[in-house]
Amino acid sequence: MAATSMSAPVERQAVQIEETKRDKTAHGEMPFMRFLILGGGLGLLSLVLIRLWQGEWWFPVGLDATTPEFATYWLGLLYVEWVVLIAAAIIGFTAYRKPCSTCAVQKSELGRIDPEHELNHIGKLWATVAVAAMFGFGVSYFAEQDASWHQIVVRDTAFTPSHIPLFFYTFPMLIIMTGVSSWYAYNRLHHLYVGEGGKGIPLCYLLFPAGGWFLFANVAFNELGHSSWITEELFVQPYHFPFAWATYFFFAGFALLFKTVPRIFENLGAMAQQASTETHHTA
Amino acid sequence: MKAEELAALGHHKMAKAFDIILLLALVGFFTVIPHVSRMLYMGDWDFWVDWKDKLWWPIAGPSAALLVTAVGHYLAWHYLRLPLGATFTAVFVLVGAWLSRIFSFYGLEYYPLNFVWPATTIPMALALDLMLLWSRSYLATSLIGGFLWGFLFYPVNWLMLMPFLQPVTLFGKTFTIADLMGYYFIRPQTPEYLRRIDEGTLQAFLGQRIWISVLMAGITCTLMYWVGIGLGKVLGVMPLRKVLRQT
Ligand SMILES: [Zn+2]
Numbered sequence: 414m415a416a417t418s419m420s421a422p423v424e425r426q427a428v429q430i431e432e433t434k435r436d437k438t439a440h441g442e443m444p445f446m447r448f449l450i451l452g453g454g455l456g457l458l459s460l461v462l463i464r465l466w467q468g469e470w471w472f473p474v475g476l477d478a479t480t481p482e483f484a485t486y487w488l489g490l491l492y493v494e495w496v497v498l499i500a501a502a503i504i505g506f507t508a509y510r511k512p513c514s515t516c517a518v519q520k521s522e523l524g525r526i527d528p529e530h531e532l533n534h535i536g537k538l539w540a541t542v543a544v545a546a547m548f549g550f551g552v553s554y555f556a557e558q559d560a561s562w563h564q565i566v567v568r569d570t571a572f573t574p575s576h577i578p579l580f581f582y583t584f585p586m587l588i589i590m591t592g593v594s595s596w597y598a599y600n601r602l603h604h605l606y607v608g609e610g611g612k613g614i615p616l617c618y619l620l621f622p623a624g625g626w627f628l629f630a631n632v633a634f635n636e637l638g639h640s641s642w643i644t645e646e647l648f649v650q651p652y653h654f655p656f657a658w659a660t661y662f663f664f665a666g667f668a669l670l671f672k673t674v675p676r677i678f679e680n681l682g683a684m685a686q687q688a689s690t691e692t693h694h695t696a
Numbered sequence: 697m698k699a700e701e702l703a704a705l706g707h708h709k710m711a712k713a714f715d716i717i718l719l720l721a722l723v724g725f726f727t728v729i730p731h732v733s734r735m736l737y738m739g740d741w742d743f744w745v746d747w748k749d750k751l752w753w754p755i756a757g758p759s760a761a762l763l764v765t766a767v768g769h770y771l772a773w774h775y776l777r778l779p780l781g782a783t784f785t786a787v788f789v790l791v792g793a794w795l796s797r798i799f800s801f802y803g804l805e806y807y808p809l810n811f812v813w814p815a816t817t818i819p820m821a822l823a824l825d826l827m828l829l830w831s832r833s834y835l836a837t838s839l840i841g842g843f844l845w846g847f848l849f850y851p852v853n854w855l856m857l858m859p860f861l862q863p864v865t866l867f868g869k870t871f872t873i874a875d876l877m878g879y880y881f882i883r884p885q886t887p888e889y890l891r892r893i894d895e896g897t898l899q900a901f902l903g904q905r906i907w908i909s910v911l912m913a914g915i916t917c918t919l920m921y922w923v924g925i926g927l928g929k930v931l932g933v934m935p936l937r938k939v940l941r942q943t
């Protein structure tokens with residue numbers, strides 16, 4: 414009686430380890446294609462909703478920042494965006510805060526990570542970069558929209574209807590999403606960047622999120638410039654240039670991606686070999 | 697691994713998924729990066745047809761556009777050995793620009809589209825990629841492709857600009873149609889183009905003026921090509937190798 418009750422949890426644990434050894438999907442995580450579709454889809458939906466909101470309330474309540482309607486419709490949108498940002502940051506950084514337990518079990522029990530399992534991790538990393546790229550697409554749209562809106566209304570606030578999605582949604586979202594990419598690489602695929610058991614921080618981890626950070630940092634400088642020196646919105650003026658320099662840091666995202674490419678081929682090759690030996694055995 | 701084996705791996709279901717994700721990442725970042733550069737360096741010259749002058753636009757325009765296009769051109773060749781990077785970048789920067797012109801300048805503020813159309817760089821991007829494909833040399837591409845990039849910018853876009861350069865007379869004054877549109881569609885936050893741009897003794901060279909600008913653009917772009925290559929190397933390739941050691 415006592416013996417069986419002792420052995421049951423041990424047996425269950427053994428079964429769990431057996432399962433984890435064979436686990437080919439990124440265990441306990443959303444599959445990467447679903448992450449891409451869900452993350453990209455929700456992100457795109459948020460951008461489209463903001464643009465529809467602008468189409469509705471652009472002229473009716475967007476012209477004068479001192480009115481109560483402006484506070485309701487435009488600052489209201491701003492606060493909604495902040496809630497979304499905080500939620501995205503909390504979910505993104507807590508979901509991937511620990512290294513993958515399946516990887517750890519496979520490494521200790523089999524001496525290697527299952528190739529298909531690791532491919533799922535690489536796919537997830539790539540998907541986070543693609544979702545960040547989607548918010549980059551949003552920056553592309555809202556930044557030039559800002560140039561057009563400044564021709565309609567003389568600047569009377571830093572929270573003008575075109576700044577609300579640009580400076581206070583897509584810029585911070587880029588910091589969060591590129592940060593999640595680096596965070597994911599650090600917690601799941603660090604061995605690809607520094608070698609097995611290696612230490613250190615690859616530069617691309619830091620430079621990729623630095624793009625979003627520098628974009629946001631130049632918001633401060635830009636608003637200072639517009640409130641002190643030139644209120645006119647000449648788009649080619651020098652204190653807009655750092656926005657362009659900031660975006661160049663996103664090239665580091667491709668360093669982050671392409672570092673994993675040789676491993677993708679290795680893993681695909683290993684999977685092909687596994688498949689061919691399996692068919693050999695059955696035949 | 698042999699080439700045929702590598703190619704066979706490319707047909708795997710998982711490899712196809714990676715292709716799609718990479719394409720999405722490339723589209724997003726190679727829209728925003730060249731587009732932000734274009735709007736901040738070429739900015740008002742690209743937004744308004746009356747700013748498309750003969751002095752600064754033919755020089756500032758292609759130089760600004762080449763910077764990030766050269767990075768795309770370099771990264772595509774470096775990582776994927778594809779002579780398509782410049783064309784890809786030139787296409788998606790226009791997608792970004794047209795989305796904004798249609799849905800912001802026209803869709804939200806009712807500026808007519810023929811007042812706010814963006815300049816194209818696709819023909820020169822094709823020339824740049826072809827030069828690299830044929831020569832396999834960044835030096836030859838910079839000297840010929842880079843020069844053509846700057847040199848062809850005005851002639852290529854002149855086809856679209858031409859109708860707006862017709863003279864009109866109003867209240868006894870002669871304008872171009874572009875200038876007249878600039879006076880008609882009010883832009884309270886843009887300093888007017890004549891005050892900022894159309895100055896300088898280059899006016900005295902009359903008919904040669906555009907050729908001087910176009911030649912200068914060719915030379916500037918030959919050099920700008922290397923700024924783009926350097927940028928791609930420092931931010932797109934070097935961070936892959938460099939690891940900050942924890943002590
Ligand atoms: Zn794992």
Ligand SMILES: [Zn+2]
Pocket residue numbers: 559560563576
């Ligand atoms: Zn602004």
